Amino acid sequence: MTLELLVTDKEKLADGVVRLTLRATGGGPLPPWEPGAHIDLVLPGDVVRQYSLCGSPEDTSAYQVAVLREPDGRGGSAYVHDELVAGQRVRVDGPRNHFALADAKRYLFIAGGIGITPILPMLDRATATGREWRLVYGGRTRASMAFTADLARHGDRVTVQPQDEHGLLDLPALLAAADEDTAVYCCGPEPLLAAVEALGPPDLHVERFTPKPDNGARTAFEVELAASGRVLPVPADRSILEVAEEAGITVLSSCREGTCGTCETGVLGGLPDHRDSVLTEEERQESEVMMVCVSRSRSPRLVLDL
Template sequence: MTARRVEPELDLLLAHKEEVAAGVVVMSLRHRDGDDVPAWEPGAHVDLVLRPDLVRQYSLCGDPADRSELRLAVLHEPNGRGGSGHVHDRLRAGDEVRVRGPRNHFALVEAKRYLFVAGGIGITPILPMVAAADALGADWRLLYGGRTRASMAFLDHLTREYGERVDVRPQDETGLLDLDPLLAEPDPDTAVYCCGPESLLAAVEQRCAHWPSGALHVERFAPKPESGDVGPFEVELARSGRTLLVPPDRPILDVVEDAGVGVLWSCREGTCGTCETVVLDGVPDHRDSLLTEAEREAGDTMMICVSRARGTRLVLDL
């Protein structure tokens, strides 16, 4: 039996918490003794271990050059799964918060031009990207939508710092974001970054379907709707010398853990990347919200919390 691996965790002080928009708070997390926080780059997120049974992922929205703190914004979702409610209602300045990460599956690639599209709290990972692109002198534009101006975090900062490069479109004033003028014609020199609700992501993905491969980069806060075969299959664990049957109603991760093989995990939804596992043989049925199309086609890693097999057998490096 393999002992369960434990991902390193860090206890940080909630130094400051304030509401920056309707239903959105920003938290500043620091070391009690003033040490540097972990390094990160635009697009990164951390896990907040709010309780042993309540782990949630939130994007970092501060300045990567400022190693004194980690800043993140959290939208209160009354009908959510409890993470945002815990942050809004229970955490207070002076509390300790356990953090895992940072991790980055939404990194800013080098490009001649950038188009950023943010919906609501999706502005969080986009904010440091905009700052990085501007510091590089790149040609960039941000289309930022939300329900109302009052609900749109960092709005004053963005319009003050960047002026006309930021196109603000509150839904109650202008309706849904008009994506066609920006995305109708593919531009091989433009990298498109989008974060927000599933309806926005799906609309952007649809319009970028004819763009060059790799031009579009998205990050989801919830699992992408997926469909496919849900039949049973076998997984061979190459390092553990075990072969396990994965039934139709259970994920690989659960079956592997039940067999006593330790695997790192966090979200169990295919959105955080913690359980990414090397595939040695077989074809994965990817159902995560992280891997690019090129990475899916390569098929050499998979998120075992949600993905399955296209066939009857997989061999994993576990």
């Protein structure tokens, strides 16, 4: 769903972080969402960037996102920081949720930098449902860490650890007590996510807004389109999405790098080679769906629900 929303407020939260408040141009309610959801901002030149919703799901009058300026980024965050102003309209896709808060006896939340954003609504939901939880929030410096004042209301359940004061998070110690009754939710920069994944907590949920490193071999294969029986060759240097589009097949897509989930497509036959940053390990094993913008095939042919 594409919406045209009005930027009604833009405020600085921390060094390099601004928060946008977006409302319907007519002032009506916005589509509902649950903790962990994100929206896509469609910026000039059809630049699409995903940002987690960090306000309250109970407030249907507005969406709120926090945007980190990425000095080595591709221009999206720079546009938001330098050019987007209150009173301007912006196109928004979503909301979508690939980081939903599962029911668990207890939660351990680990956030790095701007990765705090999807976790904020989760804390309120976990509190409201009476679950045990703990948040450990790391960042480069205290001044660069958004929402610390708001987090103070949660008391000693929140630990704020700027790297320049305390060093890197002691992940092995944090995860040592994460048993099968503890859902671990982690969002932040790739080194943090990779380190948590390497430690292998039993119930781990992560979210990425930059693609996982892809060092896998790329070979040619075929895709069969179930609706027509048409077979398309996918060469090693092209994606399924690109081949389908060139053949005149409409496939919804957004990020084109395996992070947003828009191009999720049903798999009816064959064995996908999952290279996205969206699906859980269980979903990868089931292989009922795949992200055709980046994922490939382990079998000579895939049959897709297209």
